Amino acid sequence: MQIQSGQVAVITGGASGIGYGLAEALAARGVRVVISDIRADGLAEAATALRETGAEVTAVVADVSDESSVRALAEATLAAYGRVDLVCNNAGVVCPAAPMWEQDARTWQRMIGIKMLGVIHGVKAFAPLLIAQGAGHILNTASSGGLAPLPSRTPYTGTMHAVVGLTETLDLELKQQSPNLGATVLCPGLVDTPLGRNSAALGAITPPPADAPAPSMRTLAAARGGILSPREVAEAALTAIEVDRVHTAPGAGVADRAQARVDALLSDLAAD
Numbered sequence: 001m002q003i004q005s006g007q008v009a010v011i012t013g014g015a016s017g018i019g020y021g022l023a024e025a026l027a028a029r030g031v032r033v034v035i036s037d038i039r040a041d042g043l044a045e046a047a048t049a050l051r052e053t054g055a056e057v058t059a060v061v062a063d064v065s066d067e068s069s070v071r072a073l074a075e076a077t078l079a080a081y082g083r084v085d086l087v088c089n090n091a092g093v094v095c096p097a098a099p100m101w102e103q104d105a106r107t108w109q110r111m112i113g114i115k116m117l118g119v120i121h122g123v124k125a126f127a128p129l130l131i132a133q134g135a136g137h138i139l140n141t142a143s144s145g146g147l148a149p150l151p152s153r154t155p156y157t158g159t160m161h162a163v164v165g166l167t168e169t170l171d172l173e174l175k176q177q178s179p180n181l182g183a184t185v186l187c188p189g190l191v192d193t194p195l196g197r198n199s200a201a202l203g204a205i206t207p208p209p210a211d212a213p214a215p216s217m218r219t220l221a222a223a224r225g226g227i228l229s230p231r232e233v234a235e236a237a238l239t240a241i242e243v244d245r246v247h248t249a250p251g252a253g254v255a256d257r258a259q260a261r262v263d264a265l266l267s268d269l270a271a272d
């Protein structure tokens with residue numbers, strides 16, 4: 001789908017990080033944006049900041065894990081603009097670090113509720129609107145953790161693999177309706193966002209002590225130039241949408257990790 005001035009985009013998790021970067025990048029192209037988030041205070045600040053750049057913005061508080069809340073988001077979008085061209089199912093949190101057998105049921109329920117059902121609710125609420133218009137695109141944010149194993153984070157990586165898989169099928173289903181419809185899954189490597197802080201504020205992880213050293217992976221990635229800005233990730237996603245690619249995985253080493261997984265998979269299958 002070509003991204004054009006005057007179109008309407010909805011972005012969940014739009015108050016911060018990658019979602020905010022998507023809103024900035026879309027608004028810079030003249031797209032009217034509906035940003036949505038569960039954190040009302042962060043959402044109001046984000047809407048103000050975007051409006052200061054000249055963007056046309058509507059802010060809607062919604063919890064993606066709640067189907068009726070996402071349905072209300074779709075209704076608010078139609079009430080504001082009468083149409084929607086791009087739906088970014090992006091909201092997310094991280095889970096605590098632990099081996100799979102130590103991850104508790106509440107963590108699994110939270111990750112499935114936000115990352116998987118959040119995407120599913122977005123598709124159910126918005127896909128019929130895109131199909132009725134005969135054109136539009138759905139962008140689902142997963143992670144490089146959805147393309148390869150990620151030890152200590154099975155609730156995160158498991159739900160991200162699900163988002164990759166369901167987006168691949170969703171794209172085919174949408175194209176069966178119209179060649180002007182499609183879906184893309186965004187699988188970035190490490191991105192410079194307050195995901196940990198926001199996840200702690202939402203009760204998904206325990207906040208680190210104030211005097212804790214900076215996380216070593218982030219420090220290492222930053223030192224190697226391997227951490228992306230949210231805006232860089234957003235631009236990669238918009239490019240992928242415009243050329244109708246199903247996957248985009250910006251970030252150093254992400255393609256190599258995906259290649260290693262695919263090679264291991266095919267090697268195992270060849271042994272059957």
Ligand SMILES: NC(=O)c1ccc[n+]([C@@H]2O[C@H](COP(=O)([O-])OP(=O)(O)OC[C@H]3O[C@@H](n4cnc5c(N)ncnc54)[C@H](O)[C@@H]3O)[C@@H](O)[C@H]2O)c1
Nearest residue numbers: 013016017018037038063064091092143190191193195198
């Ligand atoms: N930061 C990274 O390194 C990275 C890498 C790969 C993928 N991701 C994924 O990108 C997505 C965005 O994360 P981010 O890094 O921009 O973090 P972020 O914390 O900056 O943004 C996520 C936003 O989602 C919102 N949110 C959380 N639960 C919600 C819910 N139930 N309903 C509505 N909104 C909710 C948060 O309030 C927050 O504003 C997530 O799905 C994350 O897993 C992040």
